Amino acid sequence: MKVLHVAQPVSGGVAAVVADLARDQRERGWEPVVACPREGRLRSQITGLGVPVADWEATRGPGPGTAREVASLRRIIAERRPDVVHLHGSKAGLAGRLAVRGRIPTVFQPHLWSFESDASLAGRLAVVWERAAARWTGLFLCVSADEARDGAGSGIRGRMVVVPNGVDVTGLVPVDIARAKAEAGFGPGPTVVCVGRLAPLKGQDLLLDAWPEVTAAVPGARLALVGDGPLEAELRAHTTAADDSVLWLGHQDAPHRYLAAADVVAVPSRAEGMALVPLEAMAMGRSVVAYDVGGIRESLGDTGAVLPPADVPALARAIITRLDDAQLRDDEGTRARQRAETLFDRRRMAAQVAELMEELVSDG
Incomplete structure (x- = not known):
């Protein structure tokens, strides 16, 4: 299975989840690739795992450069020919779905809906976009029941599955x-x-x-x-x-x-x-x-x-x-x-995501 992860932002919890999924998929014998900006902590995490990285320069928010970001991502997809595209964060969700337009099985993982963090006009426009982009989304992967409820309550229609985030419970243990x-x-x-x-x-x-x-x-x-x-x-x-x-x-x-x-x-x-x-x-x-x-x-x-x-x-x-x-x-x-x-064991989280991806590709 060839999986293209597209990530922006490239730090914090999003980067940790992407790294955990890429690690698990590599261990399964799959071929994960991560497309992300050169600057940021995610790149060093991914290269340390031996997972290929594709340069995708993108800012956190939409703007004049969005068309260029979509075109760049389209080239990466043509080169890598993934079986499934996994989009992490609202910016990757915007550029990725415009680039793919449903031609490849697509997973969108908001890691917090952009409209939940922005009460301005931009946030209201984000709701309109998410409703429209649902037709190009094979699966909305939500990290909590709250996130799934907020999406459905905002009129976003599509298959939403909750897979809670996970952490390394074998490495993170109580100490004195x-x-x-x-x-x-x-x-x-x-x-x-x-x-x-x-x-x-x-x-x-x-x-x-x-x-x-x-x-x-x-x-x-x-x-x-x-x-x-x-x-x-x-x-x-x-x-x-x-x-x-x-x-x-x-x-x-x-x-x-x-x-x-x-x-x-x-x-x-x-x-x-x-x-x-x-x-x-x-x-x-x-x-x-x-x-x-x-x-x-x-x-x-x-x-x-x-x-x-x-x-x-x-x-x-x-x-x-x-x-x-x-x-x-x-x-x-x-x-x-x-x-x-x-x-909240990350191994359980990664296994659930892998099962969903296999199902999505099989159905596609």
Whole structure:
């Protein structure tokens, strides 16, 4: 089976999912290829797996260059002659379906519908596009029941199948937190960790708004922000130069070592498809507090705190409660690990996707 994965964006959870699928398909004896921009972390991940990469230069959003991106992708498809095309993210979904137009079995995986994150005219136009492009989509692959519900509720008609995201539950395991804190360079005090791109959707501004209440209630608490992005300067303005309770760690190639060092993992996102960070934290047996956006309740179940979206006081209270109660953290972490093993193993995710692709190609 020849599978062409087309990806934009090329970092974060999307890149991790693409890499997991390409790895699994290569191990199956299939021939996966990934088309993505040269710049970005996905390319290095894929080449490290021995999977071929095709240069596809594309920006994150639609614009004057979209026609060129469609033409470039059409050439890649003609050269690679895939049996199935798997489009990851809204930009790949736009360019890919315009390039293929249903001539090859096509899977579109939104990783969060673009209209869910954009209330502007562009977001409304995205709904119109998705409804029209459904005729060129053999399968909508949704990472959570929330994502499938949002698509159907927006009038998008087509076959939608939910395959929850998965993580490496064999590599991500609970470790001694005191040792993990020392290895991460943290002190032994109460520690909250937030991993994510510094961007509006990830909600670090909401977490920083809640943080003064946390430090007032839990003296010595530290907040570690792992990630980089366009809002870094603006987010830093939430704190003063004298406030050393917030650690700005930037991009890290191994963010899991910081999740391992967390007493509490905070996920203050405004929107998600199904975020990988909570799943990774769960696999490592850590307590998670998160807003009730796409896929979060489905991920955490009763293993952590699921809060009203953008509720800053509720976020502060949930963090304080867990920093003050080690038994609660430990109990949540134990249940979270069990839930991750049962429901969110990346091997199960990849196997489900492979089965769906075989079915789609057979039917086509």
